[in-house]
Amino acid sequence: MRYALVDCNNFFVSCERAFQPELEGRPVVVLSNNDGCVVARSNESKAMGIKMGTPFFQVKELVDAGRLEVRSSNYALYGDLSDRVMHLLADTAPRIEIYSIDEAFMLLEGIEEQQVNPLCSDLVHRVRQWVGIPVSVGIAQTKTLAKVANHFAKKYPGYKGVCRIETPRQREKALSLTPVDDVWGIGWRMGPKLKGMGIQTALDFAQRPLEWVHKLMGITGVRTWKELHGEAAVQEESTQRKQSICTSRSFADMTGDLEELSLKVSDFAAMCARKLRQENSAAYAVTTFLYTNRFREDLDQYYPSATIRLPVPASSAQEIVGAALKALRTIYRPSFLYKKAGVIVHDTVAADAIQGALFEYDDAARIRNDKLSALMDSINTEGRNLLRLATQRPGHYADGIRREHCSKLYSTAWSDILEIH
DNA sequence: TCTGGGGTCCTAGGACCC
């Protein structure tokens, strides 16, 4: 098997540039929700030393001085452009696995070896021309090696966006030039630990005995090691249905008020229920969690969560919201100030495979709830929650979230129209 | 004053049973 990892360069920034070409060549950053911190950077802003996750207030001076462009994140736009990129990939390869909003693996089975590079080069041009997004492609025998190849494709313009690791010699060379903490699967915990033991590069790591890796890092480390040796060990994307769905937000201002938290949690839960229905799923369990502000060392900290199990998997707003509020009441303590809350629905099953509980469950009520939720879905299109439960407040859960640097909704008018049946 | 959101997988340890 051969994999091609296609990765959009600086994706959120590239999306903004696709509709504002004057941003081309300028240092740009895109911010997280609440305009909290930097989540995407152009090459120019990376070169200025701005790090991923930098709080916005630390670079605000650069913006005020006209040396840095800033945008609030616009997920409707990014999702739309992502769809367009993925369609081009699906037209190129026999099979693709979408890994994230800006990345996908193409499975190149059945494609002749000499065809692989021209095919990928052509894809890079098409995506740039038709969607306006620059992408890089890394090709290798395993997903982890394809990731390594992708780093080279991004870093060195000479590759023109496509880098392939094929021979053992190429593999060794590439691994010897890759810092161990840049390897997919080796994170901020293990990276420094390995370096402390004298393992600097991916090649150093790959040359350790497998047993040693197993003892230090467990089964996940073994997988990474095998992948670097060209043996596929990372799971194929199998389950289409998500196992858990989460909706959470930080608040612009902290709150200790149960009433206010209940309104937020109701909205998060209703959004989870809607995502469930869109996936044609239902969930056996609902978890509500709260966070105090971890940056305020002067305040008491509290990170509680509680899970409610349901007798029958649910996807109606009524049931999910009811369970989430019940969980909230068990964890809420009035003596704290909360900065963030969220709802997770998990233990999901296909909605059409639900088995009723034997006793003590009102089937008629469930069917009524499901019908009402479906009706709400048909009226509430994405981002426009016109219908709500009584526990939800007028407005949208995104209300009160800071978005002071948002670009216009360039592309999404079309998808809104297409979603109305 | 100001510090994101949404996922997956693995493991350690507790509860419970025989």
Next chain:
DNA sequence: TCTGGGGTCCTAGGACCC
């Protein structure tokens, strides 16, 4: 009052990813 070993299931939390 003494009190072993092994198995399973569940859950919380850690580590990783983007």
